Amino acid sequence: METEAKKRAAYMAVDKYVQNNQVLGIGSGSTIVHAVKRIAERVQKDGLKVVCVPSSFQARQLILQNKLPLSDLDQYPELDLAIDGADEVDNDLNLIKGGGGCLTQEKIVASCAKKFIVIADYRKISKCLGEKWKRGIPIEVIPKAYLPLTRTIAARFGGVAELRMAVSKAGPLVTDNGNFILDWKFEKVSDWKTVHCSIKMLPGVVETGLFIDLAEKVFFGMEDGTVEVRE
Ligand code: DER
Numbered sequence: 001m002e003t004e005a006k007k008r009a010a011y012m013a014v015d016k017y018v019q020n021n022q023v024l025g026i027g028s029g030s031t032i033v034h035a036v037k038r039i040a041e042r043v044q045k046d047g048l049k050v051v052c053v054p055s056s057f058q059a060r061q062l063i064l065q066n067k068l069p070l071s072d073l074d075q076y077p078e079l080d081l082a083i084d085g086a087d088e089v090d091n092d093l094n095l096i097k098g099g100g101g102c103l104t105q106e107k108i109v110a111s112c113a114k115k116f117i118v119i120a121d122y123r124k125i126s127k128c129l130g131e132k133w134k135r136g137i138p139i140e141v142i143p144k145a146y147l148p149l150t151r152t153i154a155a156r157f158g159g160v161a162e163l164r165m166a167v168s169k170a171g172p173l174v175t176d177n178g179n180f181i182l183d184w185k186f187e188k189v190s191d192w193k194t195v196h197c198s199i200k201m202l203p204g205v206v207e208t209g210l211f212i213d214l215a216e217k218v219f220f221g222m223e224d225g226t227v228e229v230r231e
Contacts, residue, residue, distance in 0.1 A: 012227045013083060018039055018042070023079045025055060031119050032084060032085055058100070097209045098208075116215055120220055135185075136160075136162070143178075143180045157189075195210070
């Protein structure tokens, strides 16, 4: 059910927004796989010409596997469009991202794009952040700072910040940038922008998975087979 919903959202977003001669930022996760496949289909069938800039090692592999032109921000510091998934989307289109641990490069790529659109299935829709996504706000941190940061974040902002452990590797998850992730299970937050800025100021914090005022449009694949577009 979710896979079909993801695919519908991805295909509609690509068909509505991806145009010839664009430089595209490619996100990470599972929903973006459908978007990249649709882009590759259009390259094959319609001769679409695009260049793709990845937001992670996974995205880079996806671009290469689909035989799409690969580039980077050195060659294209300004992107026409970035497409990515999300772990949760609130009513103001604020996002929680980083469930896949790629939040830092994803945010860099999204911030370099003239337009950032998000594709997701119906499970990601929520009234306020934390309603559906229970794993906490991902925060990428410099490894040596992780323990003091877990203490500081809990003391200043409440809740609990936990070091994300790897699944099939002993020890913590290590990001594409060689850092750790803290998942901050927050209590109650009213002003996400202020909280994001305050956490970013802490020495050792690289980036948070709070994407505030970045997404221009979100395509939700719904359970009933429709696609809901929010902006
Ligand atoms: O880790 C990430 O930020 C991913 O983009 C995530 O937000 C969406 O992953 P999904 O498409 O597999 O749900």
